Amino acid sequence: xxxVRVDSDRCQGHARCLAFAPDTFDFDDEGYASVPExxxxxxxxxxSVRQAAAGCPERAIAIxxxxxx
Ligand code: SF4
Numbered sequence: 001x002x003x004v005r006v007d008s009d010r011c012q013g014h015a016r017c018l019a020f021a022p023d024t025f026d027f028d029d030e031g032y033a034s035v036p037e038x039x040x041x042x043x044x045x046x047x048s049v050r051q052a053a054a055g056c057p058e059r060a061i062a063i064x065x066x067x068x069x
Contacts, residue, residue, distance in 0.1 A: 002066040003041045004049055006033045010060035017061060020052035033060070 004024060006017075013031035017024075024046070025033045042049070045063055053061040 001041045001043060002045050003064050004035050004045070004053075005040070005062045005064060006035055007060045007062065008032065008034070010058045012058050012060075014057065016055050016057070017052035020055060021046065021048040024049050025052065 006025070011032050013027075013033070015027060015031055015033070017033050018027060024035060024039050026036050026039075027033055045066055049061075049063070053063055
């Protein structure tokens with residue numbers, strides 16, 4: 001099953017991913033993104049998450065194990 005990850009070393013906290021997929025990404029008090037464990041795997045990655053990954057200027061969002069793309 002594909003999973004979504006945020007590379008915390010790359011994330012710069014501009015929160016664009018929140019605009020695309022607020023049901024997937026979470027943020028700490030300083031605005032850095034993460035994906036809680038209970039939201040990180042999908043039978044099919046939602047378009048909103050794909051858009052968030054494509055729109056992340058730091059390329060900090062990875063979709064792993066995705067065979068649909
Ligand atoms: S868009 Fe990318 S860099 Fe910005 S908060 Fe989200 S994961 Fe981090």
